[in-house]
Amino acid sequence: MNEDRFLLRAGAWSGLAYLLVFGTGWLVLAHFFPPIEPSADAAAVAERYREHHLTLMLAAVCIMVSTVAALPVSALLVRIVALIERGAGMLTLMMGFTLATFLVLNFYSGFSFATAAFRSDRAPDLVQYANDWGFLQFMGGIPMFLMAWVLLAYAVLVTDSREDPVLPRWVGYANLWIAVLYLPELLVFFFDDGVFAWDGLIGFWIPAILFIAFFLASPFVLRPVVRRHFLA
Amino acid sequence: MTTTAVVRRRHVPGEAELWILVLGDLAVFTVFFGVLGWQHHTHPASYADGQAGLATGLGLLNTLLLLTGSALVASALTRARAGHWVAARGGYLLAIACGLGFVAVKAVEYAGHAGEPVDEFLSYYYVFTGIHLAHVLAGLVCLAVAARRCGLAARWDEPSERLLEGLGVYWHLVDLLWIVLFVLLYLA
Numbered sequence: 001m002n003e004d005r006f007l008l009r010a011g012a013w014s015g016l017a018y019l020l021v022f023g024t025g026w027l028v029l030a031h032f033f034p035p036i037e038p039s040a041d042a043a044a045v046a047e048r049y050r051e052h053h054l055t056l057m058l059a060a061v062c063i064m065v066s067t068v069a070a071l072p073v074s075a076l077l078v079r080i081v082a083l084i085e086r087g088a089g090m091l092t093l094m095m096g097f098t099l100a101t102f103l104v105l106n107f108y109s110g111f112s113f114a115t116a117a118f119r120s121d122r123a124p125d126l127v128q129y130a131n132d133w134g135f136l137q138f139m140g141g142i143p144m145f146l147m148a149w150v151l152l153a154y155a156v157l158v159t160d161s162r163e164d165p166v167l168p169r170w171v172g173y174a175n176l177w178i179a180v181l182y183l184p185e186l187l188v189f190f191f192d193d194g195v196f197a198w199d200g201l202i203g204f205w206i207p208a209i210l211f212i213a214f215f216l217a218s219p220f221v222l223r224p225v226v227r228r229h230f231l232a
Numbered sequence: 233m234t235t236t237a238v239v240r241r242r243h244v245p246g247e248a249e250l251w252i253l254v255l256g257d258l259a260v261f262t263v264f265f266g267v268l269g270w271q272h273h274t275h276p277a278s279y280a281d282g283q284a285g286l287a288t289g290l291g292l293l294n295t296l297l298l299l300t301g302s303a304l305v306a307s308a309l310t311r312a313r314a315g316h317w318v319a320a321r322g323g324y325l326l327a328i329a330c331g332l333g334f335v336a337v338k339a340v341e342y343a344g345h346a347g348e349p350v351d352e353f354l355s356y357y358y359v360f361t362g363i364h365l366a367h368v369l370a371g372l373v374c375l376a377v378a379a380r381r382c383g384l385a386a387r388w389d390e391p392s393e394r395l396l397e398g399l400g401v402y403w404h405l406v407d408l409l410w411i412v413l414f415v416l417l418y419l420a
Contacts, residue, residue, distance in 0.1 A: 168249075169247060169249045170249040170252055172249070173249045173250055173252040173253040174252055174253075174256075176253050177252060177253045177256035177257065180253075180256075180257060180260065181260055183363070183366065184359070184363060187359060190355075191355070194352075195267050196359060201263070201267070202263070202264075202267075206260070206263070
């Protein structure tokens with residue numbers, strides 16, 4: 001195959017780009033760190049969207065656009081799994097599907113915040129409803145992307161050769177650990193207050209920090225693989 | 233002989249990298265335990281009330297089931313090291329039976345609480361024992377892999393000591409986490 005060196009390098013680095021664009025929206029513009037409290041009443045939520053209408057809309061656009069940056073790194077992860085699997089088998093296809101749904105989820109979280117900001121002067125209940133969509137989707141949407149980490153762990157720990165591994169084995173175990181920590185995020189549907197809620201320690205802070213750490217670390221793990229297996 | 237002695241002394245059970253997951257998981261549960269401790273500290277009365285509603289006998293039974301399972305896993309590993317694959321497989325299967333017993337007891341316990349209004353204590357109880365139960369199920373998969381690999385040892389490929397150690401370490405982790413959870417939820 002004639003490898004596109006530029007796109008492969010983009011794949012190695014774009015996790016960082018994704019984090020930057022997404023973070024600009026979520027953190028810098030929207031100040032969703034911590035998120036809007038799930039227990040906040042409709043009037044308070046609507047007030048926040050009215051007061052910060054433009055910045056919240058810009059934040060929503062950043063989150064939607066970050067999907068573009070996540071595309072190359074997603075493709076590279078699928079390629080790596082295919083390399084480990086020596087062809088496009090079950091693992092590769094499952095990885096592709098779960099990453100595709102993750103991209104959709106990522107876009108629609110931003111889209112929901114945009115919907116909340118679009119007519120922020122309408123009935124507060126409706127603004128709160130759209131805001132709920134955004135947070136519940138992004139935090140509670142783990143069935144759509146949890147498998148990305150589990151499958152990568154499976155590829156590294158079970159499928160990859162031990163003698164000459166494509167990815168180091170610690171990557172596999174670290175991914176399994178991340179998957180374990182994401183699992184309690186499903187609890188955001190059951191709590192609007194406390195540690196499991198979407199602004200709580202276990203519902204938000206731990207997964208958020210891991211999410212950032214994963215994409216920050218991704219170039220350092222992916223670059224050597226690209227150099228050794230795709231550009232050699 | 234001397235080399236063996238040196239290797240033995242520096243022996244880490246399972247793959248070294250496995251301990252990222254084990255210690256990482258322990259760290260997460262330490263946070264969970266901290267949350268429970270905080271809850272106990274800030275709402276002592278409602279915590280005690282909630283505790284009184286738990287079936288301590290069933291919790292104790294589950295503790296014994298997991299401890300027995302861990303002992304069986306440890307002895308199965310010893311058998312496997314000696315090449316006694318049939319006995320090793322038997323040990324893993326018995327440990328699986330203990331694990332399934334744990335799941336069944338937990339189901340009885342949950343059914344007993346069904347219909348009760350879920351207060352703060354009970355929601356913590358459900359969440360933490362639920363997350364632990366997910367660990368038990370994953371541990372059962374590990375034990376099933378160990379049993380199967382021991383069963384195939386004669387016909388196919390002997391499982392490596394490292395693999396069996398790693399699978400066992402995970403089961404002991406599940407056991408250890410439960411013991412702390414049992415003390416914090418039912419006894420403390």
